[in-house]
Amino acid sequence: MSSARPGRIAGASLLSLLALTTAGCGATPAASSEAPEATGEAITVTDQRGADVTLDAPAEHIASAVIPAPAIIAAVDGSWDRIAGINQSLLDANKLGIISRIFPESVETPVIAGRDFVPNMEQILSLSPDLVVQWGDMGADVIAPIEQAGLPVVGLEYGTQEDLETWLTLFGDAIGKPDRAAEIVEGMHASADEVAEKVAALDAPAPRGLSLSYTEEGMKASTGTDYAQYVFDLTGVENVAEDVAGQSAVVSPEQIIEWDPEFIVLSAFDPATPEEVMADPQLAGVSAIEDKRVYRAPLGVYRWQVPSAESPLFWNWIAALAYPGEYDVDLPALMTEQISHLYDYELTREDIDLVLRTDLNADSADYGAVAE
CATH class of the missing domain: 3.40.50.1980 (Nitrogenase molybdenum iron protein domain)
Incomplete structure (x- = not known):
């Protein structure tokens, strides 16, 4: 999947990120016991179409036709446990990269869409996901069948640093880990500042x-x-x-x-x-x-x-x-x-x-x- 629009928000060095998270300098702490994941309260997120999507509880089984989304969800969650279905292109990439070593299950995850992103509704329904992730800017053909099946679906856009940070925030809310998502975003801001400062110092x-x-x-x-x-x-x-x-x-x-x-x-x-x-x-x-x-x-x-x-x-x-x-x-x-x-x-x-x-x-x- 190629990127689309230029980004303007800054991004992350882990050294800065860790300093923020361990010293408490501007970052948000790890998800607290009051997060929706612990309370079981309903969650409403607004996707990149501007649509409000309400979940009865934090999403536990997520099917994603969007290729990069599962790896970002896994970063917020710290695991692959919530990923129920993925795109064929991502499965192919998983077999080549280190994710197969980090999460062996990532190379056995069911495929719910191909490179055309058309959802395989029979496969999706068989997985009983409580959230489906799909492109929100590719027309009704790829998203309407999911909505017509009564499944909660978030529509996404992609390509900029702003989009990436929006995804992190949205996924953090959807799985009940908003603080973890905020921490990652704050770390990205700190790292971008660090990279830019180091480059500027080279003159x-x-x-x-x-x-x-x-x-x-x-x-x-x-x-x-x-x-x-x-x-x-x-x-x-x-x-x-x-x-x-x-x-x-x-x-x-x-x-x-x-x-x-x-x-x-x-x-x-x-x-x-x-x-x-x-x-x-x-x-x-x-x-x-x-x-x-x-x-x-x-x-x-x-x-x-x-x-x-x-x-x-x-x-x-x-x-x-x-x-x-x-x-x-x-x-x-x-x-x-x-x-x-x-x-x-x-x-x-x-x-x-x-x-x-x-x-x-x-x-x-x-x-x-x-x-x-």
């Missing part, structure tokens, strides 16, 4: 960056309306494709040569590797190619390049690659802390290498400084 020229989908069908660049723009803005990077119309734009080798990006981030949704792109004769002469600064975006609990509970890690990954040897971060340590906090799982060295795709990025310049 360095803005590196030219390109977020690129590279497939047999062609190449597409992330433009100023993609989540990549938020990340590049936060990390002081010039998005060479910012002014191209559309969320993602088909680009030619000649255009990339003209832009001359200094580093390229490849989509985690595509099979292309840095080695393959760096060997493309059509891109010869591009600075990023000549300097071997081409990198495959990580796949953690979910793909880092789109808004997720792990987004603060992506911001730090981008900053470290944009300013090699200058931006100081121990990314493996930060990953270990954040995954432990969000998912109660201790990463191994093997896990870290899997997330960062050190196998694919090993020959790219300066990657050891990020991954080690």
Whole structure:
């Protein structure tokens, strides 16, 4: 799933997040005994369509046609226990990433929709969910059958930092853990401030960056309306494709040569590797190619390049690659802390290498400084 609209709200370093949560400096405490989960009171949430959705009690069985939602729900809940159904695309991603190690059940969760997001109502009804998560901006065809079946459904939009924080808040309310959700959001704000301050302190020229989908069908660049723009803005990077119309734009080798990006981030949704792109004769002469600064975006609990509970890690990954040897971060340590906090799982060295795709990025310049 690609992102859609630019975000303006700040986002997260776990070191700052943990400082907030342990010292009580501006963050909300963990869910209290008075949360709806404990009292059993009815809960009403307002989704991104503006519709009010009322639940008799905190949702215990959630079916989601929306691909990234379950991993974010699991971060708020600290478990996969409430996830009853998922999208086929998410199941495929789960089999590739560390989520299969954190929550083994995530690769056995029933599929309730495919890549077209059309709900499989027979499967959904068989799961008896008390909440269904669906796109709210893709038309009635994908959401009306769920409502007609009498099931509570929240309609979502996606693509910006604001959307991510809205999801966290909405899911926290829906499962009776609003304080936990608020804590994660506060941590994101603290981390974004930290990343921006560290970049500003470098007083360095803005590196030219390109977020690129590279497939047999062609190449597409992330433009100023993609989540990549938020990340590049936060990390002081010039998005060479910012002014191209559309969320993602088909680009030619000649255009990339003209832009001359200094580093390229490849989509985690595509099979292309840095080695393959760096060997493309059509891109010869591009600075990023000549300097071997081409990198495959990580796949953690979910793909880092789109808004997720792990987004603060992506911001730090981008900053470290944009300013090699200058931006100081121990990314493996930060990953270990954040995954432990969000998912109660201790990463191994093997896990870290899997997330960062050190196998694919090993020959790219300066990657050891990020991954080690």
